[in-house]
Amino acid sequence: MSDMPGNTCSLQRVQSQPSLATKHGNYASKEETDADHHDLLYHSRVRWLSLGKVFQRVWELKEEIGAFLKLKGKSDEFTELSDKNWLCDFAFAVDIFSHLNELNVKLQGKDQYVHDMYTNVKAFKSKLIFFSRQISDKVFTHFATLATQKETIQNVKKYSKSLDDLHAEFCRRFSDVEKIDQSLQLVACPLSQNPETAPVEVQLELMDLQSDLS
Template identity: 30%
Template structure:
């Protein structure tokens, strides 16, 4: 079935434009696996399809990654000239200016558009001032104190149940998980009253254990401090918005246009919040006594981080793709032939009616033959904006190649069958097989 799916995919990719998404990770046996997905045109729609999973035997530098992908392209008769975009994570091996995978790929096709949004968004979340970092560290210490001790966890659960709290346990923090900090803060803020009662009891119960009392007393002092709790509320609110943004950027059908819209909206919200805080309006946050300057300073820093990691967040030059019938047919990023095609397209009232009835990507695919140059430029923007599919693929790899199957050598066939959107042609597979006649 895997061979049949691969054959069908290669036929659909033959002399057709496509976008590539790749990422590298280590499996259960310590082997480096390079996974690739492709976004291609299938009929009148755009689909995502698993392409390959190749083992990297040596180093995982940009050169080795490129050689692996390039060899796959040669063996599959695929051309770099038809690759319109590449999406990876932000690792130096991928995005390095001199020896990164992007650099080698652009030597094959200089017009390739490169993106990696999701990891830059995670970096934005690390722009915390010292005062807020200390609150975050205190929360992590509080959580670890309870979660690392089974008895404390059971006692805290009983306390939460007796107080009829919405939750009865805390969440552990994991630095490698993008959403972890926001969820840990949200749960700690939700259970702050229960935590305060728990540590107050801990302080009074163990008078002989001075060292433990000192630690629990520090936790109680934090949780009973109004300003500390206000800062915790602000952190929880901020990270909940970051988590919402992060989650919204992940999805099978995300592209540059949709992701940029969400990032632009978040950037504009930061501007609005900063303006309101400057006017002493903390309606969107928990009230922080004498903390307006801290909040405004952090919001301004967050704005600067967004501008730093997303310098091309505004792409009004691609508005003609969203709506080619606005009347504006002069764009600096279009060549003369493309502008001429855009003028003809925007003047066609039949296509304008068609545009209002069809999804955006379907509309552009439908005019492929009539406006080929404009179509090629427009369809390239529908490429991947995040490495979501690769992350999903590695989760499937973990399920397939587990502790009991750690010596599984060729996982590509199993992954292709598990992850492919193109179904195998069962009739074609079985017509060369002799059915078994029962006795």
Template identity: 40%
Template sequence: MGSQNIDSGSLIVLHCIIHQEALCAKTINFQHVTNIPVKAVNFIWSRGLNHREFQQSMADIDAEYSDVKYFCEVMWLSKAGMLKRAYDLLEEIELFLDMKGDAIPELRDKEWRCDLAILVDITDCLSALNVRLQGKDQLINEMFSLIKGFQIKLRVWESQIRNQNPAHFPTLKNHDTSNLQYQKYGDKLAVLREEFSERFGDLKKHSQAIEVFASPFSVDVTAIPEDIQMEIIELQCNDELRKKFDESSVYQFYKKHVSVTVYPKLSAHARKK
């Protein structure tokens, strides 16, 4: 592991992680899929009468859901909830549009439905990641761990899909998988994986600095910059502080237990996170 410069005197500057994740999500580019449910949902919501009639039709057949979700383009990840609801109500939406004389042929197409199914699964995963990234009091090391974990998941998903294994795509598994275009889906996941790698490259560059902050008692002293090595050695040999670290959150540990006088460089480093 090569040493990275840990400058305790300046802040680490990163692009907004949550915004970068949302931009990654936009690269999936399943426009031929998303345009159809967006068109259908917008038709239902476009007039009050259409919307009320659709809600009533859901009530009449005792559907699991009573309505479809409106899609806001500004909040891209709102698409995840809209797509899932649209998928679950495909039959009802198709029936309603037929009744209104505004049928959409794609809703009956098996390949298009499979494309929608995997898109539902992918956007659901992206949305779940987005929610976790917005958790309260998130520190940079926690967000970095979430991004690293998701990138590993993408590699696993891509490999499995290319090997005709949709194990982690529950919506897609509901379909006849004998004629699935696995390589096409693998290519989509590859694009998403590459986008994550590119957009979070600057975060990866700071991985060593983040490790020093998040795991000061287990970091390899010989692999970190010399200017902070002596403080880390002293810290790692302090059994009382090790116990405090195990019992506290990372934030509370640095705030309450790491002396600025004894560990000036480590304290300054922690303040950047």
């Protein structure tokens, strides 16, 4: 995920513009371009929104942001908006942070046990492998923002590698939980477990449970 810091810094430069953050009335180009953002929260800060949603908002408003900076004579402060390679990287960031946000929401759900949370993590790890393979084949089905830039993407391998690196990081961070995965599966889905491979102290009870038709 080596491209993320640069995108974050660029986002911070947009937020550092007082006019963009507070002067709702000055942003005339918003209505002129029929943008579907009639009441933007200009006072919002990154800490109020998830990073993925902030990235998404900046992406949706990149033309308006560019026009506004040009109007203020500050286009040179955000030259990335005209850099096709940077836009591809940013589009990738928008999509991957969107997927991360979805995982985050699932992990924050109420009344979840460890096995529920780890099931979501395992599913996400599988998705990362799937995403990496698809992007390597230039299939952007689950990266809708990046798909809009597919004609200008010069190197899909770096995005595939970023996904592989993210998968490796998830494996590292959840390595301790992985060690008890069998026990978690036993708790989560006892009816689908093989009693012969289950811990000896629960084998007979597991057989009783699986044979109970009541």
